[in-house]
Amino acid sequence: MAVFTPLTDPQVVEFLSRFDAGSLVSLEGVPAGTENTTFFVTTDRRELVLTLFEQGEHEELPFFVELLDYLDEHRLPVPGPLHDRDGVALHALAGKPALLFPKLPGQHPKEPNLTQCRELGDTLGRMHVVSRHFPGHRPNPRDLHWLLPMHHKVLVYLSPQDQTLMKDEVEIYQGFFGNAPDLPQGALHGDLFRDNTLFDGDRLGGLIDFYNGCTGDLLFDLAIVINDWATDTDGRLDAARHDAILAAYQARRPLTDAERDAWPMMLRLTALRYWLSRLLVVYVDPPAHDLTPHDPEQFRTILKARLADGALPLPEVNE
Ligand SMILES: Nc1ncnc2c1ncn2[C@@H]1O[C@H](COP(=O)(O)OP(=O)(O)OP(=O)(O)O)[C@@H](O)[C@H]1O
Numbered sequence: 001m002a003v004f005t006p007l008t009d010p011q012v013v014e015f016l017s018r019f020d021a022g023s024l025v026s027l028e029g030v031p032a033g034t035e036n037t038t039f040f041v042t043t044d045r046r047e048l049v050l051t052l053f054e055q056g057e058h059e060e061l062p063f064f065v066e067l068l069d070y071l072d073e074h075r076l077p078v079p080g081p082l083h084d085r086d087g088v089a090l091h092a093l094a095g096k097p098a099l100l101f102p103k104l105p106g107q108h109p110k111e112p113n114l115t116q117c118r119e120l121g122d123t124l125g126r127m128h129v130v131s132r133h134f135p136g137h138r139p140n141p142r143d144l145h146w147l148l149p150m151h152h153k154v155l156v157y158l159s160p161q162d163q164t165l166m167k168d169e170v171e172i173y174q175g176f177f178g179n180a181p182d183l184p185q186g187a188l189h190g191d192l193f194r195d196n197t198l199f200d201g202d203r204l205g206g207l208i209d210f211y212n213g214c215t216g217d218l219l220f221d222l223a224i225v226i227n228d229w230a231t232d233t234d235g236r237l238d239a240a241r242h243d244a245i246l247a248a249y250q251a252r253r254p255l256t257d258a259e260r261d262a263w264p265m266m267l268r269l270t271a272l273r274y275w276l277s278r279l280l281v282v283y284v285d286p287p288a289h290d291l292t293p294h295d296p297e298q299f300r301t302i303l304k305a306r307l308a309d310g311a312l313p314l315p316e317v318n319e
């Protein structure tokens with residue numbers, strides 16, 4: 001159960017009174033989620049989601065509001081936060097920063113079909129086309145600059161083989177990305193796993209949970225997507241889902257030559273990024289709650305599969 005901060009009806013009634021969103025009918029805590037407290041709020045006019053921010057850098061919340069406003073204005077399927085009658089989105093509730101969102105339709109796809117993969121690739125491609133012009137700035141908090149110092153913290157918990165694997169990989173990324181290939185930049189979702197999307201049948205209802213959002217290499221976002229959406233249980237790439245996502249993405253934004261060169265390395269770097277972040281949660285900085293952490297092993301397996309198999313050929317772009 002991930003309601004870390006309970007709320008009463010009167011608190012929510014008072015909160016809602018600042019917005020033109022109707023009067024409270026019901027309030028329901030959402031069990032999913034491990035980082036923030038989420039409630040579904042039904043009013044006499046609409047369905048909403050109320051998020052209380054439990055952790056993280058609260059001073060970064062205005063960046064997320066600006067990014068969601070920007071993507072919403074550009075007609076991407078994201079929950080653009082509600083602004084109150086004075087134009088303010090971010091408020092405090094029960095001592096926590098709070099945002100109110102429209103409730104988007106759909107469920108997280110566990111085993112996405114090819115139509116859903118195409119939808120996702122198309123939407124991410126559209127998002128990256130507009131996000132290149134997003135004026136905000138937040139350096140990617142999980143790129144190589146983070147891997148370099150942080151991987152040292154987990155080495156002691158790894159087998160000698162895994163220590164070598166992790167150290168060698170980080171050194172290889174440093175050699176490759178340290179020479180700064182010229183990769184297209186823009187705003188990223190930063191964590192676009194299946195459980196951060198909602199599908200209403202085959203229709204993409206929305207991309208949610210933008211709290212890893214940042215600016216940086218667009219390719220980083222795409223590699224996270226492929227590693228989660230197009231990987232089989234043995235860690236190997238699923239060619240059909242891989243091609244469906246990448247063909248749809250590239251119909252919106254063809255990859256540059258530099259991105260094509262960097263692609264196999266970016267798949268490895270983003271796999272290691274999650275191996276490491278999950279190891280940190282398990283061994284170094286466990287959260288106060290007792291929810292089962294995500295399994296680090298899954299991303300070690302993915303990394304090893306990318307090393308063994310390389311990347312699959314990128315689908316042809318139809319100009
Ligand atoms: N705008 C929305 N519309 C519909 N459902 C939503 C919306 N926002 C959040 N949810 C639901 O609430 C759940 C928790 O939300 P969210 O992913 O933001 O929480 P979190 O604690 O940050 O989770 P995570 O563990 O993925 O970081 C989601 O899995 C989804 O089911």
Ligand SMILES: N[C@@H](CCO)C(=O)O
Nearest residue numbers: 191193274277278294
């Ligand atoms: N998507 C992340 C968790 C949320 O940041 C993971 O699977 O490790």
